Amino acid sequence: MNDKPLIAIVGPTAVGKTELSIKLAKALNGEIINGDAFQIYKGLDIGTAKVTEEEKEGIVHHLIDVYEPDEPYSVYKFKQDFTEVVDDIHSRGKLPILIGGTGLYVQSVLYDYQLEEEDISSEKMEIIKNKLKELSNFTNIELHNYLKEFDPETASTVHPNNRKRVERSIEFYLKTKKTLSERKKSQTFSGKYSTILVGIEMSREILYERINMRVDMMLQRGLLREVSNLVEEGYEHSQSMQAIGYKELIPVVKGEIDIETSKEQIKQNSRRYAKRQMTWFKNKMNVTWFQRDKQSLSEIADNVIQLSK
Structure with a gap:
């Protein structure tokens, strides 16, 4: 690897990316960079499955709890923040590990990706x-x-x-x-980093079961209270509240639907999101995939460590 190594971990929600990133960071003297569009916001903890202090196991995490819930955020801002953080991590002789479920965010920093939001008259x-x-x-x-x-x-x-x-x-x-086929052909890894891009996947049945269980757990941990607090603080119409798990519960807070209806909506939207994530990663990125059905996270971590040598 060159003097700017980078490991990136992708995969659908609830597949185990956080746990894998911790294992790699401990083994490879790494620090973790969040690549999720909503974990960037303060106060959105339970519904975004934000890593807890206990789960961090002492590993430094970046780009979590950086912005207020009513601040707009975009892939352009993420690229700026990511570059600053990676440069800082490298300057201290550590390995940056990007963990992301937001496909466009990950793609924008790993590839020679031309952001198409040019000025249009x-x-x-x-x-x-x-x-x-x-x-x-x-x-x-x-x-x-x-x-x-x-x-x-x-x-x-x-x-x-x-x-x-x-x-x-x-x-x-x-x-x-420009055509989409032309853009796809032009997407190659940026020469800025020596990138290892890995992904975790599992059978749809098991993944969907994990997603359903995670939603139940989030509600037990107080997700409705978290959403209620954000609404009371005036964030109801903010960009951040479009996150799955938040937009579905706002009507519950306002007394418009019952919690059971909302819970099923969250589960369904989370499953659909996981499917979209996999479609993005499979179609737009050159990922080395590992099957969690066939390997434990420890075994996957060992394989990734071998790739990094």
């Missing part, structure tokens, strides 16, 4: 909106054929009935004049 934005409005009248087949005209490669991987994905591919092209 109001005139150009109006033209794009009008074009998208025109395309909204297209049938699924017509819309798919339109995508095929300028990005046949992406079109070949998307079913015509997956209208949302077809629309996103078209919108990306209209805004950037």
